Each structure stands twice: as structure tokens, then as C-alpha cells.
Amino acid sequence: MSDLQKTSELHSMGVAGLAAALAAREVSAVEAARHFLARIHAGEALGAFVAVDDEATLAQARAADARIAAGDAPALAGVPIAHKDIFVTTDFPTTAGSRMLAGYRSPFDATVVRRLAEAGTVTLGKLSCDEFAMGSANENVAVPAAGQDRAVPVRNPWDRDRIPGGSSGGSAAAVAARLAPAATGTDTGGSIRQPASFCGITGIKPTYGRASRYGMVAFASSLDQAGPMARSAEDCALLLSAMCGPDPDRDSTSLDRPAEDFSRTLGDSLDGLRIGVPAEFLGDGVAPGVRAAVDAALAEYERLGAKRVAVTLPRTELSIPVYYILAAAEASSNLSRFDGVKFGHRAAQYKDLADMYARTREEGFGDEVKRRIMIGTYVLSHGYYDAYYLQAQKVRRLIADDFQQAFAQCDVIAGPVAPTVAWKLGEHGDDPVADYLADIFTLPASLAGLPGLSVPVGTGEHGMPVGLQLIGNYFGEARLLNAAHRFQQATDWHTRAPQGI
Amino acid sequence: MPLQSSDITRIAALARLRLAPDESTRMLGQLNGFFDLVETMRAVDTAGVEPLAHPVAAIGDIALRLRDDVASEPDARDANQRSAPAVERGLFLVPKVIE
Numbered sequence: 356m357s358d359l360q361k362t363s364e365l366h367s368m369g370v371a372g373l374a375a376a377l378a379a380r381e382v383s384a385v386e387a388a389r390h391f392l393a394r395i396h397a398g399e400a401l402g403a404f405v406a407v408d409d410e411a412t413l414a415q416a417r418a419a420d421a422r423i424a425a426g427d428a429p430a431l432a433g434v435p436i437a438h439k440d441i442f443v444t445t446d447f448p449t450t451a452g453s454r455m456l457a458g459y460r461s462p463f464d465a466t467v468v469r470r471l472a473e474a475g476t477v478t479l480g481k482l483s484c485d486e487f488a489m490g491s492a493n494e495n496v497a498v499p500a501a502g503q504d505r506a507v508p509v510r511n512p513w514d515r516d517r518i519p520g521g522s523s524g525g526s527a528a529a530v531a532a533r534l535a536p537a538a539t540g541t542d543t544g545g546s547i548r549q550p551a552s553f554c555g556i557t558g559i560k561p562t563y564g565r566a567s568r569y570g571m572v573a574f575a576s577s578l579d580q581a582g583p584m585a586r587s588a589e590d591c592a593l594l595l596s597a598m599c600g601p602d603p604d605r606d607s608t609s610l611d612r613p614a615e616d617f618s619r620t621l622g623d624s625l626d627g628l629r630i631g632v633p634a635e636f637l638g639d640g641v642a643p644g645v646r647a648a649v650d651a652a653l654a655e656y657e658r659l660g661a662k663r664v665a666v667t668l669p670r671t672e673l674s675i676p677v678y679y680i681l682a683a684a685e686a687s688s689n690l691s692r693f694d695g696v697k698f699g700h701r702a703a704q705y706k707d708l709a710d711m712y713a714r715t716r717e718e719g720f721g722d723e724v725k726r727r728i729m730i731g732t733y734v735l736s737h738g739y740y741d742a743y744y745l746q747a748q749k750v751r752r753l754i755a756d757d758f759q760q761a762f763a764q765c766d767v768i769a770g771p772v773a774p775t776v777a778w779k780l781g782e783h784g785d786d787p788v789a790d791y792l793a794d795i796f797t798l799p800a801s802l803a804g805l806p807g808l809s810v811p812v813g814t815g816e817h818g819m820p821v822g823l824q825l826i827g828n829y830f831g832e833a834r835l836l837n838a839a840h841r842f843q844q845a846t847d848w849h850t851r852a853p854q855g856i
Numbered sequence: 857m858p859l860q861s862s863d864i865t866r867i868a869a870l871a872r873l874r875l876a877p878d879e880s881t882r883m884l885g886q887l888n889g890f891f892d893l894v895e896t897m898r899a900v901d902t903a904g905v906e907p908l909a910h911p912v913a914a915i916g917d918i919a920l921r922l923r924d925d926v927a928s929e930p931d932a933r934d935a936n937q938r939s940a941p942a943v944e945r946g947l948f949l950v951p952k953v954i955e
Contacts (some may be wrong), residue, residue, distance in 0.1 A: 456912060462935030563911045577909055604928070607921050608910060626947060643902035676897040679890065694872070696948050701941035709872070710949045724888060729864070732871040733887075742898060748907030750900050755914035769907055785882075788889050804911025 357467060365390045366533040367852075370434055370590035373536055377423060377433040384419035384433025384477055388412050390437050391479055395534045399502035401467050402509045403519075403529040404437070406481035407501045411446045415477040422475070431597065437535040439526050440481040440498075441488055441846065442468050443570045451572040452486040454497045455699045455719035465570025466602050467581045474597035479535050483509050483525030486721045487690065488546055488574045491790045493524025494780065495723045508780055511554060512853040513819055520550030526584045527554035532856050534630050537585035537594055541571055542807070543578045543798025545772070551584055551809040552772035552822025557839060557849060558584040559591050562829050563804030564610035567602030575685035576608070577601040578678075587849050588810065588839035592617040612830065620833045621840040625659045628838065630763030631666035636796055642775045644815025649771050652812035652823045652842070656769075659841055666768065668760040670754050674798035677754065679791055680734050680747040681802075686724075687731025693719060720801030726787060757801040758828075767838060768826040771796055772809045776819035778798070800826045810839040811848040820848075830847060858888045 365387060368376065376382045392409050396848070414579075419433035443449045443461035450456040472478070485495040493509040500507050509524040511517040519528040523540030527550035530538050538545040542560035551558030559582045566581040573579065583594035600614035632653065634684040637646060653663055681790070695701035695715030702714035720728070729781045734743035761768060773793055783789040800807040806829075809822035843849045864884050866952050875883060910918040934944055941950035 407859065459939045462932055577911065603921060604923060609921075610912065610918075646948065673897055673900065676894040682896070691872070695941055696950055697936075698939040699941070705951065708953050710874075711951055712872040713874040716872055717876075719874075722879075725875070725879075726883065726890075728871050728873060729867050729883060729887060730890060733859075733863075733867045736867070736870060743894070745907055746900070746902060746908060747896060749902035749905040749912075750897055752905055752908035752914060753900070753902070755908060755911060759915065786889075787886055788893065791890070791893070802911065803914060829912060 366394055366740035369587050370431065370532065370537050370585055370593050372379050373434050374431050379856040380423065381641065384423065385413060387433060388416035388435050388477055388479070391535060395479060396502065398532055398534050398692050399500065400510070401512060401528050401532055402500040402503065402507040403483055403525040403532065403534060404482045404500055404501040405440050405452070405479045405525070406447045408447060408480065412477060412479055415446070419475055419477055429473065429475040431593065433477060433502055434475065435477045435479045435535065436471065436594070437479040437482050437526070437529055438468060439484050439523050439539050439541055441484055441541050441572050442539060443572065444468055444478065444481065447481050449481065449572070450498045451488070452484045452496045452498055453719065453724070455693050457498055457700065459533040459698055461570070463570065466567035466605055467598050468570065470600065471539070471594070471597050482529055482538055485522035485524070486724050487572065487686070488541055488543055489686070489723050489727055490521040491545070491549060491793055492518035492783065494518060495721055497721050508753070511777050512856060513555065514777070514817065515817065517779055518538060518553070520553035520777060522546040523584060524550045527558070530554070530556045530584055530586060531853060533852065537583060537590055539581060540584045540742065541579055541581050542801065543575050543682060544801045545794050547584060548797050548807050548809040548822065548824055549794070553777035553820065555811045555820030555848070555851065556584055556586050557588050557808070557810050558582060559595060559808040559832065559835060560806060561595060561599055561832050562607060562806045564608055565567050565612065565832070566601040567606045567609050569602055569605035573689040575682040576689060577685060578682060587843055588836045589618070589621060592621055592836045592840070596658065615833065616624045617833050617836050618835050623837050625656065625661045625838060625841050628661040628663050629664050630656055631664045631672055631761050631768045633666050633668040633671065633761065633768060633770055635668050635671040636770030638697045640774045641771055642816055645771050645775060645821050648813035648815050648821035649823055653769060655842060655845060659845060664763055664765045668757050668761060670750065670757055670797055670800055671795065673750055674754055674802055675791055676707070676804055677747045677750045678794070679730065680743050680797040681751065683731035684744050685728040685731070687728045687735065690724070690728055715795055717733040723787060751802050754799055758799070758803045758805060762828045767831070767834060770824055771822070772822040772824040773797070776815045776817060776821060796824060805829060806832045808835040808839055810842055813848060859884060859891070
């Protein structure tokens with residue numbers, strides 16, 4: 356490969372292609388890292404990154420090159436990826452998008468970060484996200500973007516006046532803009548699937564408990580899951596295989612389920628695959644352009660041998676209040692650790708200890724985080740716990756049971772990821788409930804702890820990308836990735852790049 | 857019944873959160889907007905339904921894992937205190953609590 360070809364092709368290569376080129380020594384890890392770092396610096400206006408450190412990245416790349424030269428390189432040696440700034444890292448600061456953690460440096464790496472490093476990946480930097488992963492638009496960011504002197508919302512590479520989705524919006528924007536071949540994300544109520552859909556990339560959230568939560572800044576512990584975001588299902592399978600596995604000493608909710616090679620069954624036939632389409636996912640609230648793209652994708656699946664089956668998830672709308680009660684309750688508990696004592700921000704002026712806590716938290720948290728802490732504190736407080744928190748946990752079980760009934764009739768469930776395409780920056784204004792309502796199709800699988808994937812299937816209103824959501828039964832990740840991969844072999848939506856990229 | 861401004865004051869105190877007066881007013885409206893959505897959930901008949909905490913418990917028992925009660929961590933005091941706002945001789949400093 357000539358040098359010219361190398362530079363023009365590197366950023367359109369995915370994880371699988373880069374891993375092969377690195378192993379064959381057609382390109383070095385340092386060359387790959389330099390190429391993407393240059394693109395990251397040139398693409399700073401997107402606001403996708405919040406921490407970039409060329410020297411830290413190049414040091415990791417040199418180590419990868421040494422292992423490749425020594426002939427003992429792991430599968431992903433030298434493949435550059437970027438991490439959502441929810442994962443703690445020793446080589447880069449970690450902020451979770453919050454003033455509360457501005458400048459924080461973790462003494463350890465998150466398990467997911469460590470596992471990916473052991474697989475050979477090189478870290479390009481940290482990606483912007485909504486503060487503590489609370490948001491659907493990546494507008495709730497309180498720390499400056501890399502190369503900028505202030506906090507900015509992340510912009511969607513397909514239309515820079517639109518949001519990229521959230522909370523893993525920096526991850527989705529960076530992958531779509533070819534600033535990184537792949538990124539990590541986290542999904543509590545849709546935060547991998549929805550930005551993947553809005554930015555035209557592929558992303559998967561595994562079964563709750565598959566990926567360790569150790570070192571993920573905690574938002575809602577019974578919902579948070581890590582997952583990969585990349586352009587193809589093949590790339591997601593490679594990364595997810597490295598990310599998942601039991602972490603019994605570090606995460607008490609991690610499942611004792613061995614690591615799995617999710618690439619193994621990518622090429623399996625879809626003949627006879629039963630795709631359940633819930634009536635509730637294609638109601639009046641779905642934009643016509645989104646519905647048309649989803650219908651076309653389902654027709655493509657039928658051509659690939661799958662069968663469409665009607666199923667019902669009757670409590671879909673209830674997932675909004677249930678989720679926002681449970682997630683807020685868990686957030687209010689998790690975020691009580693931010694008190695200005697052991698790490699993070701501390702108010703400069705205060706009267707006594709209690710006043711220091713209250714002022715520190717007033718200054719350190721943004722509006723959405725405060726709202727959720729308030730909701731969570733209220734629903735857990737004496738006299739309201741049964742009516743709100745416990746009731747939400749009971750309805751959560753009913754929602755999970757509905758899925759099991761649906762899976763008696765189908766192998767995977769399909770529908771839109773979101774009712775609309777990405778909206779304009781600021782469009783939801785000061786109305787948090789508008790954001791909550793837009794989460795309707797991702798929340799049910801989150802509450803049930805099921806794996807969910809978004810695969811690009813076309814464009815809807817304003818030419819913006821549309822993702823098809825595929826939901827699997829527990830531990831059905833391989834089936835989802837197989838279904839997405841076969842779709843991507845038959846179509847080219849996942850290879851399309853935004854204009855000017 | 858909608859929340860009153862006195863509820864906001866009480867919840868903020870429980871949450872150790874100081875709210876400016878205009879923030880408090882805005883919060884009241886936004887929380888009441890949210891709790892309108894919650895009414896449908898409260899009306900669901902859940903008699904006899906067990907609450908679900910670990911979602912995978914929907915298909916089988918999930919036991920919370922315990923590990924042996926032995927010290928396993930190396931000393932990482934310096935690294936752990938590196939991002940603390942105020943530290944002296946290895947101790948976290950807080951404002952005086954006892955007069």
C-alpha cells in the first residue's frame with residue numbers, strides 16, 4: 356500500500372480492516388494513531404471529544420507496535436478507539452461531562468477499558484456525553500470540548516444544526532465523522548442505541564450484567580450497561596467480545612457468564628428467523644419517514660429469509676414513568692457520593708459541613724442532574740417509597756414478563772429506535788419531559804435488561820439517518836449481531852458518510 | 857396532588873442541594889410536569905407482583921454475590937487522594953463538625 360493510499364483509506368477502515376492491516380504490518384499502530392489524532396484535531400468543531408492527549412495515545416501505540424513486532428500481539432493490537440467519558444481511565448482525565456469532576460484523574464482503569472487495552476486497542480481520547488449520562492441529546496455537557504474554551508453541545512455530523520442523540524452523543528458523532536473507527540458507549544435507557552440511530556452507525560447494548568460496571572461512573576446501577584459503537588455489526592462483534600465477561604471481584608451484579616466470541620455466528624443464515632414487530636412501536640407518534648425506513652428494512656429482512664410476526668408489548672408507554680422513577684431513584688443514591696470531600700469540586704465559600712455539601716452540589720451539578728436527584732430523593736422518601744419506587748419496580752417486572760410472552764412467538768423484536776430523526780439543537784428548549792417522551796422505544800428493553808442493537812437502515816425526515824432497533828432475549832447478542840451483519844452484507848447504509856467527511 | 861414549593865424546599869434539604877429561588881420555582885413546574893406522566897403508572901394493578909431489582913431475575917434467581925472477607929487491595933492512598941479537594945497528612949479535610 357502506498358503512503359497516499361494509506362492516509363486516504365485509514366479512516367474509512369473499520370476495526371476488522373484495521374486489525375488485519377496492523378497484523379499484516381501494512382500500517383503501524385503509531386501511523387494509525389497519528390492519522391486519527393490529526394482528524395480529531397481538524398474536527399474539533401463537532402465537540403465530540405473532551406480529552407485528547409497525543410503523547411498518551413502515541414505511547415500506547417508504540418507499545419502496541421512493540422508487541423506486533425515481537426509476534427505476541429492480541430487480536431486488536433494497535434486498533435485505535437475512543438472511550439465515552441463515563442469510563443474512568445488512568446491515562447486521561449474523567450469528568451462524566453460534569454463540573455463536579457472537572458480535572459478528575461482516576462487511580463484505576465474501568466474493567467471495560469482494561470479489557471479493551473488487553474485486547475490491544477489504543478485510546479484516542481475521551482468522548483463527550485451528557486452529564487452523568489443523563490440526557491438524550493448531548494446538550495447537557497458542562498465541561499469544555501477538546502480544543503475549545505467552553506462547554507458545547509455535540510453536533511451531528513449529518514447536519515451540524517442537529518443533536519447527535521445522547522447520552523453517548525460524542526461517541527456516535529466521532530464514529531460517524533470518521534474521527535475514530537469505533538468507540539465505547541453506555542446505555543441506561545437508550546444511550547447507545549439512540550445516538551447510533553441518529554448518527555447512522557451501529558451500536559449494541561448487551562444483556563444487563565454481561566459487561567462489568569466497575570469504573571463506569573454510576574448513574575442507575577440496575578440499568579447501566581456498556582457496549583460498542585462502530586460503523587458495522589462485524590466491528591461491534593469484535594469489540595463486544597473483548598468487553599464482556601464476568602468480573603466477580605469488582606461488580607456484584609456482573610453475571611457469571613463466560614466471555615463469548617460474538618463474531619462466530621455473524622454469517623449464519625436468517626432463513627426462518629421470526630422477527631416480532633410490536634404494534635405499539637409503529638403507532639401514530641412515529642414520523643412517516645422513520646416508519647418508511649423501518650418498513651423497508653423489514654421488507655429487506657423478508658427477502659433475506661426472515662418472517663415477520665405480529666407481537667404486542669402492551670405496557671410500552673408505561674416504561675417512561677417507570678424508567679424515570681427508577682433511574683432517578685438510583686441516581687439520587689449514586690450521586691450522593693459527590694459531596695466535595697473525597698474527590699471532585701468543593702465550593703469555595705460555606706458556613707459549615709452541611710452548607711459545604713449543599714453549595715458544592717449546587718455549583719457542581721447541572722440542571723438535568725439536579726432534577727433527577729430531586730425526583731429520586733422524593734420517590735425514595737418516607738411516605739412515597741411504596742407508591743412510586745416500589746410500584747415502579749413491580750411494573751418493571753410486568754414489562755419484563757411482556758417481553759417473555761412476545762419471545763414465545765419470535766426470535767428477535769424489531770421496531771424504530773426513536774419516533775423521529777435527530778431534532779435541532781435547542782428544539783426541546785426548557786422542557787425535559789419532551790426528551791423523556793422521545794425515549795419511549797428504547798426504555799422497555801432497558802427495564803427488562805435485554806440486549807438491544809441499532810442498525811442504520813436508511814434516512815427519514817430532512818435526510819437524517821434512521822436506525823432499526825433489534826431486541827433479543829437474554830444473552831441473545833450473537834443473534835442480534837448476526838441479523839445486523841446479514842442486513843449490512845445486503846445493503847450499504849452503514850458505509851455511507853455524512854457530506855464533507 | 858401537585859407538589860408545593862414547600863415540598864421542593866424539603867426535598868432539596870434531603871438531597872443536600874441548595875437551590876436559588878428562581879431555580880426552585882422552575883423545578884416545581886418541571887417536577888409537576890413529570891409527575892403528571894406518573895399517574896398512569898400509579899393506576900396499574902400490581903397486586904401480587906414481586907418488585908424486580910436485577911432485571912435478569914425476570915427469568916431466574918439472581919443471588920447477590922459475596923466475596924470472602926479478606927484484605928485484597930494494595931495501599932493506594934496517594935493515588936486515591938490525588939483528586940481530593942483538601943488533604944493533609946493522608947487525611948481528608950472537612951469543615952469543623954464538633955464545636
